[in-house]
Amino acid sequence: MRQIVTTGTGDIDVLKVQQKPDLTPDEGEVVIRVRAAGLNFADILSRQGLYPDSPPKPCVMGYEVSGVVEAVGKGVNSSFEGRSVAALTRFGGQSEQVVVKATQIFEKPDRLTFEQAAAIPVNYLTAYALLVVMGSLHAGESVLIHNAGGGVGLAAIDIAKKIGAVTYGTASPGKHEFLAERGLDHAIDYRKQDWLPVLQQLTNGRGVDLVIDPIGGSHWRKSYEALRHTGRLGMFGVSSGSANGVLGKFKMLKAAIRTPFFHPFAMLNKNRGVFGLNLGHMWHEPEKVAVWMRDILGGVDEGWVRPYVDRTFSFEEAGAAHRYLEERKNIGKVVLVP
Numbered sequence: 001m002r003q004i005v006t007t008g009t010g011d012i013d014v015l016k017v018q019q020k021p022d023l024t025p026d027e028g029e030v031v032i033r034v035r036a037a038g039l040n041f042a043d044i045l046s047r048q049g050l051y052p053d054s055p056p057k058p059c060v061m062g063y064e065v066s067g068v069v070e071a072v073g074k075g076v077n078s079s080f081e082g083r084s085v086a087a088l089t090r091f092g093g094q095s096e097q098v099v100v101k102a103t104q105i106f107e108k109p110d111r112l113t114f115e116q117a118a119a120i121p122v123n124y125l126t127a128y129a130l131l132v133v134m135g136s137l138h139a140g141e142s143v144l145i146h147n148a149g150g151g152v153g154l155a156a157i158d159i160a161k162k163i164g165a166v167t168y169g170t171a172s173p174g175k176h177e178f179l180a181e182r183g184l185d186h187a188i189d190y191r192k193q194d195w196l197p198v199l200q201q202l203t204n205g206r207g208v209d210l211v212i213d214p215i216g217g218s219h220w221r222k223s224y225e226a227l228r229h230t231g232r233l234g235m236f237g238v239s240s241g242s243a244n245g246v247l248g249k250f251k252m253l254k255a256a257i258r259t260p261f262f263h264p265f266a267m268l269n270k271n272r273g274v275f276g277l278n279l280g281h282m283w284h285e286p287e288k289v290a291v292w293m294r295d296i297l298g299g300v301d302e303g304w305v306r307p308y309v310d311r312t313f314s315f316e317e318a319g320a321a322h323r324y325l326e327e328r329k330n331i332g333k334v335v336l337v338p
């Protein structure tokens with residue numbers, strides 16, 4: 001079987017498609033024949049040598065797949081064999097085959113293609129944890145979604161709309177028309193102008209109830225300033241550190257140095273809260289994640305979860321897929337197919 005191997009740290013030429021022996025499941029595991037694998041920003045950061053959670057290289061990245069269960073290990077119900085599923089994968093997903101614990105698979109909704117199903121786990125679980133679980137967003141409240149046109153961003157719009165919140169989103173201007181079609185109430189061009197005064201103007205100086213911020217560094221301070229009383233800031237990524245080579249190391253260091261500290265008294269006096277989320281550190285809590293996923297898959301049936309696949313690339317085109325995300329060309333999900 002073939003896999004996309006990140007053979008070392010560097011530019012896209014380190015990505016190679018390599019032949020590997022077929023996999024077999026251990027106790028409690030299943031083997032999935034992968035039909036589509038999600039590409040995430042973490043995969044780019046790993047290739048750039050900027051992702052602390054990355055497995056050592058050479059490695060096969062990939063946090064999520066859809067496909068068909070090909071074999072089951074001891075202790076797993078044999079009726080799983082042949083079923084179409086989506087799954088979270090602790091790496092190794094960008095491969096023709098992947099082994100996962102049976103607790104990490106979810107039935108693929110019939111109405112979704114394999115590509116659409118592969119666009120669900122990371123983006124929707126992250127957005128769900130940020131908005132519903134930790135951000136406690138309620139009807140009538142407001143949320144600012146940074147990178148609204150990205151995979152997590154579009155998922156956050158779906159969930160916020162379902163909740164009945166007012167949505168603000170920052171994105172490159174070329175993505176605004178599409179975002180309006182998806183139901184974003186207020187798009188802000190953050191590339192050409194400072195988004196904070198624009199947001200303040202749109203909210204009559206009040207700010208918003210929740211901000212979700214994957215940019216990191218000093219940007220988290222700014223997002224904190226955008227909160228109204230009882231507002232919450234969810235921090236979940238450091239996209240601002242992304243770059244190849246020495247520049248990447250420099251940008252990541254700059255982001256680390258400029259990361260704010262939030263003093264409890266300052267939060268207390270302004271009625272604000274901050275929290276962090278890393279979905280990749282939830283492997284020991286599969287029951288929680290399964291509950292969130294049940295709600296999300298219910299949303300597929302009800303029509304408010306609308307996974308959007310922007311582009312599909314073959315395994316051989318993995319480098320082009322990375323470039324597409326790095327150059328901010330994507331709207332929504334980029335998916336790799338064997």
Ligand SMILES: NC(=O)c1ccc[n+]([C@@H]2O[C@H](COP(=O)([O-])OP(=O)(O)OC[C@H]3O[C@@H](n4cnc5c(N)ncnc54)[C@H](OP(=O)(O)O)[C@@H]3O)[C@@H](O)[C@H]2O)c1
Nearest residue numbers: 040041126150151152171172214236237239277278279328
């Ligand atoms: N903590 C978690 O559990 C978790 C889970 C998933 C994702 N994340 C984080 O969430 C962020 C989005 O991830 P994603 O996989 O869904 O990808 P994505 O949203 O598709 O990310 C790409 C988009 O991010 C924007 N962006 C902002 N700064 C950028 C930069 N320096 N370089 C390239 N693009 C930049 C661009 O949109 P514009 O054109 O609008 O600028 C780009 O299209 C990443 O920081 C990722 O690490 C965290």
